[in-house]
Amino acid sequence: MAYDKIRDPRRIMHVEGDMEVDYIYTAGIAGERFFVALRDKEKLVATHCDKCNHTFMPPRMYCDRCFAELSNWIELPPTGAIASYTITHEDNNGERLPEPIVLAFIEIEKTDGALIHQIGEVKPGALKIGMRVQAVFKKKSERTGALTDIRYFKPA
Amino acid sequence: MSEKVKDLRGTRLSAADLESKDTITFRGRPNAKYAWSAGIAYTKYLEELKNGRIVGRRCRQCDRVLVPPRMFCEQCFRATDEWVYIKGTGKINTYSISYLDADANRIKTPILVAVVDLDGASPGIGILHKLGNVDIEKIHVGMPVQAVWKPANERKGSVTDILYFEPIKEK
Amino acid sequence: MNVKRRVAVVGAGITLFRRRLKETGKELSYLAANAALESAGMTMDDIDCVVMGTAPDAFDGIHMKADNLLDGAGATRKPYSRVYVGGGTGVFSPIGGWWHVASGLFDTCLVVAEEKMSPCIPHPQTAFRTIWDPIITRPLNPNLVWIFALEMNRYMKTYNIPKEHIAMVAVKNKGNALDHPSAQLAAKITVEDVLNSETMVWPVQRLDISPPSDGAAALVLTSEDVARKFTDAPVWIDGVGWSLDSAYWTNRDLCFPQYVAEAAKMAYKMAKITDPPKEVDFAEPYDPFTYKELHHMEGLLLAKKGEAPQLTADGVTQRDGDLPICPSGGLLGVGNPIAAAGLMKCCEMFWQLRNEAGKRQVSGAETGVAQAWGDLMQVGTVTVFRR
Numbered sequence: 001m002a003y004d005k006i007r008d009p010r011r012i013m014h015v016e017g018d019m020e021v022d023y024i025y026t027a028g029i030a031g032e033r034f035f036v037a038l039r040d041k042e043k044l045v046a047t048h049c050d051k052c053n054h055t056f057m058p059p060r061m062y063c064d065r066c067f068a069e070l071s072n073w074i075e076l077p078p079t080g081a082i083a084s085y086t087i088t089h090e091d092n093n094g095e096r097l098p099e100p101i102v103l104a105f106i107e108i109e110k111t112d113g114a115l116i117h118q119i120g121e122v123k124p125g126a127l128k129i130g131m132r133v134q135a136v137f138k139k140k141s142e143r144t145g146a147l148t149d150i151r152y153f154k155p156a
Numbered sequence: 157m158s159e160k161v162k163d164l165r166g167t168r169l170s171a172a173d174l175e176s177k178d179t180i181t182f183r184g185r186p187n188a189k190y191a192w193s194a195g196i197a198y199t200k201y202l203e204e205l206k207n208g209r210i211v212g213r214r215c216r217q218c219d220r221v222l223v224p225p226r227m228f229c230e231q232c233f234r235a236t237d238e239w240v241y242i243k244g245t246g247k248i249n250t251y252s253i254s255y256l257d258a259d260a261n262r263i264k265t266p267i268l269v270a271v272v273d274l275d276g277a278s279p280g281i282g283i284l285h286k287l288g289n290v291d292i293e294k295i296h297v298g299m300p301v302q303a304v305w306k307p308a309n310e311r312k313g314s315v316t317d318i319l320y321f322e323p324i325k326e327k
Numbered sequence: 328m329n330v331k332r333r334v335a336v337v338g339a340g341i342t343l344f345r346r347r348l349k350e351t352g353k354e355l356s357y358l359a360a361n362a363a364l365e366s367a368g369m370t371m372d373d374i375d376c377v378v379m380g381t382a383p384d385a386f387d388g389i390h391m392k393a394d395n396l397l398d399g400a401g402a403t404r405k406p407y408s409r410v411y412v413g414g415g416t417g418v419f420s421p422i423g424g425w426w427h428v429a430s431g432l433f434d435t436c437l438v439v440a441e442e443k444m445s446p447c448i449p450h451p452q453t454a455f456r457t458i459w460d461p462i463i464t465r466p467l468n469p470n471l472v473w474i475f476a477l478e479m480n481r482y483m484k485t486y487n488i489p490k491e492h493i494a495m496v497a498v499k500n501k502g503n504a505l506d507h508p509s510a511q512l513a514a515k516i517t518v519e520d521v522l523n524s525e526t527m528v529w530p531v532q533r534l535d536i537s538p539p540s541d542g543a544a545a546l547v548l549t550s551e552d553v554a555r556k557f558t559d560a561p562v563w564i565d566g567v568g569w570s571l572d573s574a575y576w577t578n579r580d581l582c583f584p585q586y587v588a589e590a591a592k593m594a595y596k597m598a599k600i601t602d603p604p605k606e607v608d609f610a611e612p613y614d615p616f617t618y619k620e621l622h623h624m625e626g627l628l629l630a631k632k633g634e635a636p637q638l639t640a641d642g643v644t645q646r647d648g649d650l651p652i653c654p655s656g657g658l659l660g661v662g663n664p665i666a667a668a669g670l671m672k673c674c675e676m677f678w679q680l681r682n683e684a685g686k687r688q689v690s691g692a693e694t695g696v697a698q699a700w701g702d703l704m705q706v707g708t709v710t711v712f713r714r
Contacts, residue, residue, distance in 0.1 A: 028351030166343030252476030
């Protein structure tokens with residue numbers, strides 16, 4: 001095959017660019033109830049499917065098992081138990097953090113759901129799977145209706 | 157929509173609703189950067205644009221001269237055979253007059269856009285570019301045009317090394 | 328072609344189409360999917376597999392968004408796949424569902440199409456910045472409307488088409504949409520309104536363009552045996568076709584969409600249609616721009632090259648004409664949440680062929696054709712439905 005070759009890789013031209021697109025995402029029907037309650041009441045909102053006896057937290061407007069629309073909204077205190085955790089020593093860019101961060105998979109009590117969040121006020125050595133934790137919130141004036149309205153979870 | 161169905165769902169949000177404190181929203185931009193390789197054919201194309209020339213590729217099987225050039229013919233599905241230099245002249249295949257920029261913002265001075273069928277390429281083989289130095293009222297399909305190049309020292313190996321195509325003055 | 332089983336449509340659902348909806352993409356998918364199941368008298372337990380049709384990730388702003396949408400489409404722990412051919416996706420999604428059932432692999436398939444364009448700010452147009460060839464096109468800083476304006480001008484020039492005839496498409500479709508409860512841009516307008524509307528990218532004017540939209544639609548497909556258990560009035564998918572041309576759109580004559588014709592020929596052959604204008608009772612060609620409806624009528628071989636505008640001027644394509652085109656109101660009237668808009672056209676065929684379309688009903692409709700189009704003017708997707 002009479003195929004041209006470029007033997008010097010420096011000769012291959014490049015064009016540089018990025019994905020120059022900005023987004024605004026709505027939290028949706030269920031997401032909005034969840035974040036407003038978090039911001040205004042320090043509560044977690046869940047939905048319960050009576051047929052499947054399953055509690056969705058964060059809430060969904062439908063059950064993904066039986067596909068029923070859910071109207072049974074529940075407010076819960078922001079407490080749970082550590083189901084798994086990891087300790088990260090690096091930030092998003094791979095730079096060393098001054099202090100390691102503990103990230104946990106927190107199963108929320110009385111639900112079948114969980115949140116990923118930071119754990120604070122505990123030495124890494126004292127962490128245990130099964131440890132009960134509760135949310136520590138930002139000051140009301142600093143909250144925006146986001147998961148970061150919770151600063152971290154601490155041992156309950 | 158079926159006349160049997162009475163309940164049509166969906167919750168309309170106005171632009172003002174979006175700014176309400178109880179409409180929870182999240183904003184962001186993907187932090188992704190790219191360097192796209194021009195590959196074999198386009199590297200040569202861009203190099204020659206820097207030299208003030210347009211180059212295409214010939215496929216000897218269908219006997220087409222292809223611009224922009226590619227190393228394979230998508231019709232015959234075989235490697236193309238040779239480089240062919242194309243004149244910087246051609247005819248307008250179609251054109252439009254854009255009052256929108258790339259983000260759909262309104263602009264006062266329109267951008268004149270055309271597909272130009274190049275002389276020396278096969279019939280119907282055109283490239284997308286802009287028109288300039290032309291009376292909008294006089295633009296027409298079939299109008300003979302020529303490339304207007306940036307000065308040699310400002311070219312960098314890009315399709316923008318051609319500033320635009322302008323009408324060829326009738327002799 | 329060796330088609331193992333005939334495939335039926337037994338349910339259809341849709342949401343409102345609006346510039347901006349509060350629901351997330353998942354929630355929109357759920358509302359449409361659930362409406363389709365309800366209309367079929369089925370539950371999720373009756374569904375064997377799910378096909379999702381959703382167009383560029385760059386609109387919703389969620390990379391690999393079909394996976395995000397999965398639970399809203401009822402696909403949790405089910406065989407699930409996304410089909411994608413740009414703007415042609417909406418009509419391609421029931422084709423994807425069709426092969427799941429026609430092959431004999433599954434008896435039922437839920438087909439969902441979702442699009443949420445409002446996340447992309449300040450305007451969804453911005454997402455199109457990222458679809459061009461980055462080497463030879465993107466440096467020219469193009470707006471997507473350019474290429475449609477170029478195609479429209481080529482079409483008008485080749486066949487000497489007056490803009491008035493093209494404007495009639497907007498008048499008809501926005502008018503038809505007055506009877507569609509989902510519609511975003513239904514209106515009673517005149518040809519003069521279109522011709523006097525703001526010039527965006529000449530010859531494309533404001534009222535020649537469909538809007539960006541949020542919305543979802545869904546269909547339930549089944550084998551013949553299953554269909555008979557759930558309904559006395561199944562609608563049959565008797566033909567499917569799709570075809571793509573190369574992305575070198577400046578290297579072909581834009582006056583005729585050959586790829587749409589190839590897709591249509593495939594679908595007609597399967598449906599044993601030999602004289603489309605006689606055998607097709609109504610059609611839902613893709614109409615994101617006014618001229619596209621005409622271009623696509625010709626691509627679908629429902630009109631001779633260059634003659635669709637005259638048919639429109641003669642009233643043939645009105646809902647009570649000899650060949651009603653876009654009785655739904657189309658993308659120009661109902662809205663254009665890309666993939667959902669294409670599937671909306673298939674939903675419309677289902678309702679028309681079941682005689683459920685109410686004020687939009689085309690009398691005596693027995694055979695309908697829907698079509699979508701997209702990418703860099705290179706995709707044609709076609710379905711033929713019969714009652």
